[in-house]
Every structure is written in structure tokens, then in C-alpha cells.
Amino acid sequence: MAGAQGTLDLRCRAVDIEGMRRTVVDTVAQTPPLRMIRAFALADGGALVHLHNVSGGVLGGDDLRVHVAVSADARAQVTTTGATRVYRHRPGLPDAGQQTTFSVGAGGLLEYLPDPLIPYAGARYRQATRFDLAGDGGLFAWDVVTPGREASGEHFAYAALALESVVTVDGVPVAWEKIALSPADTTLAAPAALGGYRSFATLLMCRGCQAPATWMALEKTLAALADESTVTGEVVWGASTLAADGVVVRGLARDARRLTATLPLFWRAAKHALYGQEAILPRKIY
Numbered sequence: 446m447a448g449a450q451g452t453l454d455l456r457c458r459a460v461d462i463e464g465m466r467r468t469v470v471d472t473v474a475q476t477p478p479l480r481m482i483r484a485f486a487l488a489d490g491g492a493l494v495h496l497h498n499v500s501g502g503v504l505g506g507d508d509l510r511v512h513v514a515v516s517a518d519a520r521a522q523v524t525t526t527g528a529t530r531v532y533r534h535r536p537g538l539p540d541a542g543q544q545t546t547f548s549v550g551a552g553g554l555l556e557y558l559p560d561p562l563i564p565y566a567g568a569r570y571r572q573a574t575r576f577d578l579a580g581d582g583g584l585f586a587w588d589v590v591t592p593g594r595e596a597s598g599e600h601f602a603y604a605a606l607a608l609e610s611v612v613t614v615d616g617v618p619v620a621w622e623k624i625a626l627s628p629a630d631t632t633l634a635a636p637a638a639l640g641g642y643r644s645f646a647t648l649l650m651c652r653g654c655q656a657p658a659t660w661m662a663l664e665k666t667l668a669a670l671a672d673e674s675t676v677t678g679e680v681v682w683g684a685s686t687l688a689a690d691g692v693v694v695r696g697l698a699r700d701a702r703r704l705t706a707t708l709p710l711f712w713r714a715a716k717h718a719l720y721g722q723e724a725i726l727p728r729k730i731y
Contacts, residue, residue: 448506448538453479455512457492459519459553468492468519479509482526485728491520491554493727502530503570506538510545515582517550524727528560533567534604542571551580551653554720556712558727561589561644561701566602573609577616581654584612584691585716585724587708591701592633592643600643601628614653614690622647642681644701648708650715651691660686663718667694667711674707682707 454473459466470484470492478500485493496511503509515521531541549555555576564570576584590608593599605627612620626633633639650663664686671682671694680698687693694711698704709726716724 448504448508448535448541449478449500450476451479451498451507451509452476453481453496453511455481455494456514456516457494457519457521458516466490466518468521470494470521478507479511487520487522487725489520489722491522494521494523495526495727495729496523496559497526498529502532503541503543504532505535505541505569507541507543508539509543511543512546513548513555515547515549515553515555517580518552519550520554522556522558522727523547524557524729525559526729529562531562531564531568531570531603533565534569540569540571540605540607542573544573546575546577547584548577549579549582549584551582554583555586556724557584557586559588561591561705563591564593564603564606566593566599568603569605570603571607575611576613576649576651578612578614578651578653578690580615581652582614583652583719585648585650585712587646587648587712589646589701589704589708590644595643595701601633603628610647610649612649612651612687612691614651617689619651619687619690620649620693639697641678642697642699644698644704646696646698646704646708648694648711649691650693650712650719651687652719653690655690655719659719660690660692663692663715666714666718667692670711670714674710676703679703680707684711
């Protein structure tokens, strides 16, 4: 049996409704197991979108493609209906994978806030995520990777993870990261790997057309918050500016719940600094 070839293509566009700028979401293409449940209107005129995998997880051989276009002046908050569970690899099939691409037009804003990635024992998974911003388009995006089914005592039992993320602003890369983890070949607890921690997180915060001083000030604010949130031996945080147009926050923790509980604090501080607005966690549907 071959893996699924799922596709989800969404367009988020700004429209004027009764004198207020709102974002509507159009489904361009949708094939199982991927689908959008529905879009909810947000108080700021944006749209909340839930991405859903109807199969309950990513199976061996699956090749999933997601594309979300946020047009000029539109605002979209994109989340998932649950953790991305990657099941055991099926012999004879390609590695499971998902490619997700986002484009954000000038004046647009994307907040990509998925639930954690949970690779099951024997899983082989490749994930590529790309964000292309234009003009003063903005981005807040986090990613949390766990060592497996922690509640069952499963740590680093997966076969391989290959993770890639890219951010461009007006076609120029400002962040590009590749991570390859193979527990059978590398001791992930070693100081040169995860150093005794089990889960890790990344939060990217970008917006074009901002003065360099904006990012230096934001780095200072987030670095102070990182120091306050670090607990030696349990969780460690750090913040730094990107090559241009953004700041990144990274975290390592023995328990992924420490990461998911603290990421919103960094997001809220950054959104207030860059937009003067409150960051509100997405409402979940199951």
C-alpha cells in the first residue's frame, strides 16, 4: 500500500465588510487526509484557521503538501487540531514527509502556531517549512519537537528526523535552518547534541521594513525574558537577532510542557513590541 498524497491549498484575502477590514479564507484545493475544518473570525479582523489530518497522524510513505497564501493586508492565525503524530515507518515505502509553504503579502500577518511534533518509535520523517514575506509582511511561527511518546516513557526511539525551515523577506533569506537527527547514529544526550534535554523549540518573529534598532531592542527584551524563564537542568532559553528583519528564540527542555507553556510569553512580548497588539492563543477545536 502506498502512502497518502495529501494536498491543502488555502488563500487568505482581505476584504472590507461593513466598513471593517476582515480576512476571508478560500479553499483552492483539498485532498485527503488534509483538510481545513473552518475559518473563524477574530476580533482584530483576522481569520483563525485549523489544519486537520483526518487520518490522525502521518503514516509511513505519506507525502503531504500544504500551501497558505496570506494576501496584502490580510491576517491569518493558523494552528492544528492536535499534535503531529508520526507513526512507525513502513518498510519498502519512502520516508513520510510534509512540505508547508506560506507567503505573506505587504501589510499581511501570519501567526503559525502548530501543536508539537511527536515522532513515534521507528518513525522516519522529513519536514520542510518555508515562509516568504513581502514588504512589511509579518510572521510569528513556532515549532516544538518532542522525543516521542513521553507519557509512555518513549524517548528518541524514532529512526530519523530531517527538519528544515526557511524565511525570506522580499526574496532574501534571513533564516535557514536544517536539523538531522538519527538516535541510532548519534547520542542525542551528548553535549554537542541536546545536552541532556529531550525537547526543543524555535520561535521566529519577523517583519519587513523595520529599523535595525527595533530588532536590537526586541532582542534585549526577549533575552531578559529568556534569562527569567531558564531553570538550570530543566529548561534553557535564548534569543538573538536574525541576519535581518527578525529575532529568533530557542528553547531546550527535559519536558516539552515547559516549552509550550513559555512560548506564548515570548510571542506576546514580541507582538506588543512590533504591532502594539495583544497576542491571544488560538481557540482549539477537536
